[in-house]
Amino acid sequence: MQIMHLLQKLIHPLTADEKIVVTQDIRQSATSSFDFFLLVVLSCSIATLGLVTDSPAVIIGAMLVAPLMSPIIGIGMSSITGDSFLARNSATALLRGAVLAVLLSSLMTLINAKLPFVVLQELPSEVLARTHPSPIDLGIALAGGLAAAYALTRPNISAALPGVAIATALMPPLCTVGVGLALVCWDVAGGALLLFITNAITIAFAAALVFFLRGFSPDTHMINRRLPRSLIISALITFTLLAPLTYYSVKFFQQANENRLINEVVNAEVAGMDAELVELTLSRTSGALDMIITISTSRTLHYEEVIALQKAIVDGLQRPISLKVNQIFAERLDPLIPPTQTLTPTLTPTHTPGPSPTVTPSPLPPTATPTFTPTVTATPGLGQAVSTGLPRLQLYQSPNGPVIGQIRSGQGLTLLYGKHEENGLIWIEVMDSDGRVGWIPEIYFLSVTATPSN
Secondary structure (H helix, E strand, O other): OHHHHHHHHHOOOOOHHHHHHHHHHHHHHOOOOHHHHHHHHHHHHHHHHHHHOOOHHHHHHHHHHOOOHHHHHHHHHHHHHOOHHHHHHHHHHHHHHHHHHHHHHHHHHHHHHHOOOOOOOOOOHHHHOOOOOOHHHHHHHHHHHHHHHHHHHOHHHHHHHHHHHHHOOOHHHHHHHHHHHHOOOHHHHHHHHHHHHHHHHHHHHHHHHHHHHOOOOOOOOHHHOOOOHHHHHHHHHHHHOHHHHHHHHHHHHHHHHHHHHHHHHHHHHHHHOOOEEEEEEEEEEOOEEEEEEEEEEOOOOOHHHHHHHHHHHHHHHOOOEEEEEEEEEOOOOOOOOOOOOOOOOOOOOOOOOOOOOOOOOOOOOOOOOOOOOOOOOOOOEEEEEOOOOOOOOEEEOOOOOOEEEEOOOOOEEEEEEEEEEEOOEEEEEEEEOOOOEEEEEHHHEEEOOOOOOO
């Protein structure tokens, strides 16, 4: 209580006329009117597009337009003044606005999935940033709520409200919930919903504290006796949120440390193979770790090398993994080192002297009879790809080796000269319509015979 009395001396209570003006402003802005819903629709549209396109500037614009701060501050004021009418209107406006924002963002995400204006190969970073709330977010919301409520009671510093709206983001988490629901990513929707609830409850508590210190109370003498019960309940609810936020933070930090260890181990093992790591994709399902790595190398990796790489990564991480390797062939050129010229032998007919012919008289002159010896020369053939089931219709770097591309059924192929048997399957060397040279099982190649026409 001594701290509260000290704060009341520093923060002077408002006069009766000033309280009436502030109360009227908050009642008007916290009502679910047409203007309120229009701003919800516009800010939600801007925020959803900013999240999908991964644009922080667009998301900041949505924060400035969003009207959700007003009903939350109205809930904080009603908890101090005991105004049931203001509490009902503010809670209704907040609930309707939140539901409308989630539905609209889900609809926009589904439309984008059907007509992909923006192809989402993976979740944008702006979406992922709002799925891991922490106690830091609670501290930001607490400071922002204090600043917003105090600015409303001091018209001369109301210019700070746009900055408060940016700091205490309300609309982007709601839109992230809608994006997660549309993409059936429950962890994304759940994390973003927890962030919104944290911001809303903390801002309401901060606003109630400021209004209490500024003299708002149903009983003018209560401020000198004890804290209102509503303020104590708000404080307890706010600090109860620390439990799930701390759990999310610990879980997120553990996953980040594990990802850092995985990157270090994989980079070290790939560097030992005289290759370079290009991309590392991780997925965790039921405790298992699925890993897909893409490496750049100047030579073909063999199956035994991939097995050895998987064993080395398992030993480094001390946990089982499922590994798939994609390799990209690259040649490193140094402008300071000119390429070495390679002599290509050229076949040139050379006369080799032999024994001189001896002319033997014959009754008849000898007759030269030309003899033709046929030479077998391999000629590329034309054909097309056909799908017969498993294995998948893909273009491989070598027989049963890494996949370098996809082939569709009916695509034209050119049969080259290579032919090899691997694990009881005959592989042939082909070139697709894009000029890529690789290997496919012979059962996937259908020869096309050219028919002459008149």
